[in-house]
Amino acid sequence: MTLPRAELSTAAERFGTPLYVYDAAELDAALARVRAAFGTARVFYAMKANPNLTLLRRMRAAGVGFECVSAGEIARAEHIGAKGDAVLVNGPAKSAEEYAAGARLGATFIVDRAEEVGLLPPRSKALVRVNPALAVSTHDHLATGAAGSKFGVTLEQAPGVLRALREAGHDARGLHVHIGSAIRNAADFSAAFARLMDLHPQTGDLEVLDVGGGWGVDADLAGIAREAQAAASVFGARLWVEPGRYLVARAGTLLTRVVGTKRTGRNFLLTDAGMTELLRPMLYGAQHPVTALWDGEAREKWDVAGPACESGDLLARDVPLPSPTPGDLLAIGEAGAYGASMSSTYLTRSRPAEALWDGSSWTLIRRRETPQEVWAAELQVVES
Known part of the structure; x- marks a missing residue:
């Protein structure tokens, strides 16, 4: 509190x-901690954590981009003026509406399955989401990088999906990994980054390495950032991060x-x-x-x-x-994270x-x- x-x-x-209440000073402090740890990395806010327009406008004014996982979230990004490299479109089952909306904004798509190569709008910018098949220290429902998770392509599939994107005329910018949320053990991130680096001989250098978010509110950000930056340097890539809960939970x-x-x-x-x-x-x-x-x-x-x-x-x-x-x-x-955003009108209760x-x-x-x-x-x- x-x-x-x-x-x-x-x-x-x-x-x-x-009533949900938010402390603006803590919102600013959390973003400052992320930037202090990750340096020049591009920061994208995972909007699903809390999509209130006032909070989004504060983040946009601070130079933060947005990771969107639905047509509604893309509409929120557009509403506050975010576009181009300030918008990522993610999700395992994107709709035609979401592809069209993302293309209209010039967003970068996070490709979650090989079949998406043929579904992307022409000449799209894209990252390939890799599932490192790790058991991580969080609730099963939050473990998005586990072998049994519905997210991402396998390590073996990733180089082929990158090639397919290029052959289809898309801008294959790099790789993406997000292993879960509220992860307590920094070693989980180390393991994920190590598995990504093993792909370099097959992928060569990349423009972007997006290492997602998922850090617990008490995480050693400096340690995680050092390893993320080391992984990005292996690929000669710019580092992107996608904190959601970390930025808004404590506020x-x-x-x-x-x-x-x-x-x-x-x-x-x-x-x-x-x-x-x-x-x-x-x-x-x-x-x-x-x-x-x-x-x-x-x-x-x-x-x-x-x-x-x-x-x-x-x-x-x-x-x-x-x-x-x-x-x-x-x-x-x-x-502050996944509280108001998950609230519902079940029982005809007012949010x-x-x-x-x-x-x-x-x-x-x-x-x-x-x-x-x-x-x-x-x-x-x-x-x-």
Whole structure:
């Protein structure tokens, strides 16, 4: 949690809960850490982590590019004026709409399978995504570089895909690797880079080596950067990186109020936020720091449970907290990534509002939906 308790309480009173709040200073600090570690590497933000337009505009103003994995994300990039080498188009099953939109912006496509060579728009810029077939230190659902993952081509296939791109008239710029998210062990990156370097005798020098992101928020960025730069130098390539969660996770906090308590086989602290606001604990078993914004000594442990009629709707387990009362405010930290972006309207719940703290004042950067807005796209057919 990067913001003072008083400011968090002010935001909750002003905008209501559940509420996502972001600290602009931490957003800037995270980008500064990446640039300090990776030097002249080109930075692309993995937009799926948090696509709020205000945050995207801040990053664009700072010279950051964007990695997009859907037509909607490409549209967001275009909306804020990003184009050309500021846009990457990624994904294992790109649609015709996504190819066309990427081509219109002059984006670089990340080729995920050999068949894509024949699907790309004419004279496209492209990188070949390589799956290094590694077991990495993260949740199975986040391990994109594992042998059983759906992402990328094999090490054996990569040189042939590069050749096929060139023969088809495309600009085969280089290789791409992304082994997962929230990776705890820096040795996982070392292993991935080593497997890429083994390809150099077959590929020759390249223009770009894109090593993705996936670094845990406590990762040794300097160490990872040294090895990434060494790999790029083997190929004579410029280094590109694609942080997502690293740039926004710590800047974001989910504020939720206590609705009540319940004691059955466990102690449940019931809150007005749950899986529809923060899906990561249910989806990945993610553990977020939880802080009580009320005073008292922590005497009991509580399971923080949301309002959905789902047994898995738990934001945290066994959290030591002071004795709670309805209306008390709880802060769930490291929620800036894949929090608001994965929020849903399941149960016709309104997705949470979002606010940005600039060091002196709050700005609402996404208002809370009304129920009518949630169902606005539905066609209400009335039978005669």
